[in-house]
Amino acid sequence: MPFLVFSQVAAGTLSGTVVSESGSRILNAHLSIRNTGNGKTVFTNGKEDGSYSVSNLAPGDYEVTATASGFVAARASVTIRAAADQVANFVLHAGNEQAASSTVSGVVNSQNVQELPLNGRSASDLAALEPGVATARTQSSGQGKYGFGTQMTISGGRPRQNDARLDGISVNDYANGSPGSALGVNLGVDAVEQFTVLTSNYPAQVGRSSGGVVGASTRGGRNSFHGDVFEFLRNSALDARNFFDTTKPLFRRNQFGASAGGPIWKNRSYIFGDYEGLRQSLGVTQVDTVPSAAARAGNLSSGSVAADPAVLRFVNAFFPLPNGNLLGSGDTGIYTFSGQQVTPENYFTTRIDHRFSEGDALSGTYMFDCGTVRQPDELNNKLTGYDSRRQFFTVSEAHTFSPRMLNSFRLGIYRVVATTGLTFAGRSQSAGDPSFGTVPGHNAAEVTVPGVTAFTGGLGTITEFHFHWTSIQAYDDISWVRGNHALKFGLGIERIRDNKLGVSTPGGDFLFNSISDFLTNKPFSLAAALPSAVSPRGFRQTIVGAYFQDDWRWRPNLTINLGLRYEMATVMTEVHGKLTVLPPSTLTFITWVPCGKHCVRQ
Numbered sequence: 001m002p003f004l005v006f007s008q009v010a011a012g013t014l015s016g017t018v019v020s021e022s023g024s025r026i027l028n029a030h031l032s033i034r035n036t037g038n039g040k041t042v043f044t045n046g047k048e049d050g051s052y053s054v055s056n057l058a059p060g061d062y063e064v065t066a067t068a069s070g071f072v073a074a075r076a077s078v079t080i081r082a083a084a085d086q087v088a089n090f091v092l093h094a095g096n097e098q099a100a101s102s103t104v105s106g107v108v109n110s111q112n113v114q115e116l117p118l119n120g121r122s123a124s125d126l127a128a129l130e131p132g133v134a135t136a137r138t139q140s141s142g143q144g145k146y147g148f149g150t151q152m153t154i155s156g157g158r159p160r161q162n163d164a165r166l167d168g169i170s171v172n173d174y175a176n177g178s179p180g181s182a183l184g185v186n187l188g189v190d191a192v193e194q195f196t197v198l199t200s201n202y203p204a205q206v207g208r209s210s211g212g213v214v215g216a217s218t219r220g221g222r223n224s225f226h227g228d229v230f231e232f233l234r235n236s237a238l239d240a241r242n243f244f245d246t247t248k249p250l251f252r253r254n255q256f257g258a259s260a261g262g263p264i265w266k267n268r269s270y271i272f273g274d275y276e277g278l279r280q281s282l283g284v285t286q287v288d289t290v291p292s293a294a295a296r297a298g299n300l301s302s303g304s305v306a307a308d309p310a311v312l313r314f315v316n317a318f319f320p321l322p323n324g325n326l327l328g329s330g331d332t333g334i335y336t337f338s339g340q341q342v343t344p345e346n347y348f349t350t351r352i353d354h355r356f357s358e359g360d361a362l363s364g365t366y367m368f369d370c371g372t373v374r375q376p377d378e379l380n381n382k383l384t385g386y387d388s389r390r391q392f393f394t395v396s397e398a399h400t401f402s403p404r405m406l407n408s409f410r411l412g413i414y415r416v417v418a419t420t421g422l423t424f425a426g427r428s429q430s431a432g433d434p435s436f437g438t439v440p441g442h443n444a445a446e447v448t449v450p451g452v453t454a455f456t457g458g459l460g461t462i463t464e465f466h467f468h469w470t471s472i473q474a475y476d477d478i479s480w481v482r483g484n485h486a487l488k489f490g491l492g493i494e495r496i497r498d499n500k501l502g503v504s505t506p507g508g509d510f511l512f513n514s515i516s517d518f519l520t521n522k523p524f525s526l527a528a529a530l531p532s533a534v535s536p537r538g539f540r541q542t543i544v545g546a547y548f549q550d551d552w553r554w555r556p557n558l559t560i561n562l563g564l565r566y567e568m569a570t571v572m573t574e575v576h577g578k579l580t581v582l583p584p585s586t587l588t589f590i591t592w593v594p595c596g597k598h599c600v601r602q
Helices: 110-115 123-129 309-318 515-519
Strands: 012-020 030-035 041-045 051-057 060-067 074-080 085-087 090-092 104-109 133-135 152-154 163-166 192-200 213-218 226-235 251-265 269-291 332-357 360-376 382-402 405-425 446-448 464-482 485-503 509-511 525-527 537-555 558-569 592-595 598-601
Touching: 012 060, 012 074, 030 051, 041 051, 074 085, 074 090, 123 133, 123 152, 123 192, 123 213, 251 332, 269 360, 309 515
Parallel strands: 012 085, 012 090, 163 213, 446 509
Antiparallel strands: 012 051, 030 041, 030 060, 060 074, 104 192, 133 152, 192 213, 226 251, 251 269, 269 332, 332 360, 360 382, 382 405, 405 464, 464 485, 485 537, 509 525, 537 558, 592 598
C-alpha cells in the first residue's frame, strides 16, 4: 500500500499562543505565515487552548499575522532556522480588526526580548531601542533618593513624566521613576511576553503621567511544557586598565537562573515561573585629593600655620597620605585606590492562568526582587551601601459577553522598600570611634574643604533615607465593537501610601573656606539635624480616572480616533497631621509699585 515519505530536510517549527491583553486565551485564532523571500503563505487556525503550531517551514524570514473576531490584528517578524523551533506569541487588543490607531508605539515580542544581547539582562533597556527614546545621562539614578531604574526621556519629556506598567498595573516608584533594583537593572527578561512603548498620541485609556508609557506583559504557561536554564559570565580577563588604574580592577559577574511553564490542568490551568540571580563584584578605582605631608606639618604654600592637634588627629585618622603626584603648590596630592562594589540580587516571578469557561478567564502574577550594594566610601574608611526590595501582585479577570464585547478587571499592589545611607565597618576603626564625634552620641562629622575630597563622616553620620512606597490600584475596562465603531470605556483608582524618613547629616557637617582654616580649626559653618525634629512622614493620596475612546472607521481608508479622559488627584494628606495645606483664601498678596522716588504698596 503506498504511503507518504518525508525526506530529511532542514525545516523548522513555529509555535506559540494567542491571548488577549487581559491574559485570557483566544480560541480558534487565524494565523497566516508568509515567507518574505518567496511569498509563499501558510494558513492555520489556533487550538481550543489558544495555542498553535506549524511544522515543516523552510528556513527564512517570515511575517506572521494573527487575527480574531473582535480583536485588532497583530503582526510579528520571525526568522526560521534550520532544524530549530521558534516561538512567536501574540497579545491581541480588543477592537475592530479593521480599525486603526494614531498612537505612535513600538512592540518587542518575547523572542526578541530573550535573544537581544542586553548588558545586565535589564528589560528596561528594550525601551531605548525604540525611536524617540533615549537614556537621560543628566538624570542620576541607582542611588535610591531618585529611584533605582533607568532614567529615559521619551519624545523629549522628562524621565519622571513617564509611566511604567506591568500587566496593566503602574509600577513607578516613590520618585515616580522607572522600576529597578539596587544595581539599577530590571531583571526578569525571560518572564516578559511582550514589551511595548507608547511615545506620542496616546489613547484615552492611558493616563496618570504626561510622558511616555512603557508596558510589559508577563509570560504564561501553555499545554506543552517549556523551560530553560541559563548562566551568563563576565569578568575582567579581557578588560583593559583605564588611565587612573594603578592595577587592573577585579570584575566578576554571574547571572544565572531558570524558567519553566506548563499545564496544571490541560486546557484549563497553566503556571509559569522564573528565577534569576545576579552576583557581581565590580572593581572601582577612586581618585582623591588629600592634604600633603607638608600641609599636615603646617608648611602651606601661603605660609606656615600652627596646625591644631585635634585637627591633625582627625586628618591622620581619615585622610591617607598621597600615593601619587602632588598638585599645584604642593598643599595637596593624589591618593588612588581600588575597591570592590559587591552586589547580590535575587528576582522571582510566577504567573497562574485559569479558564473557567469559554468566556471567563482568571490570571494572577506575583513578582519579588531584592538587591543590595556595598562599596568603600570616598577615602576607603568605611563601607557604604543601599538596599532595595520590590514586590508586585496582580489578579485580573476577563469576561467575554459576546465576540464583540469584553470586560476586563484588574487589581494590583506594588510595593517598594529602599534604604540609602547605610554604613558598615571598613578599613579604618576610627570611623566607629565616637571620640571623633561632634554631635553627642554620633561618630565623626562630615568635613568639606575646598580643593580636598569631601569626607562623608563616620559610621551612622551620613544622610540617610528610608522609603516605604505602596500603590494599590484597581481598573475596569469594557471593549465593545459595534458596526464601524470600536468603543472602549472604563475607570481606574489608585491609592498611594508613601511613608518616608529622611535624616540629613545626623553627625553634623563642617564647612571650611580654605585648607588653612581647616588645619587651624576655623570652620565657616556647622550644620546638623535636630534629633527632636526628625520623624517619619506618612503621605496619602488618591488618583481617580475615567475615559471613553471611539476608534471610528468612517471610510475604508479613513479612521477617526476620538477620546475623552478625566483624571483627578486628591490633596495630599499626612497620617499624623504633619503636613500643612494653606488655602488660597488665607493668602494676602502685597505688590510694591515703583513711582518716582517712592514705592507704593497696593
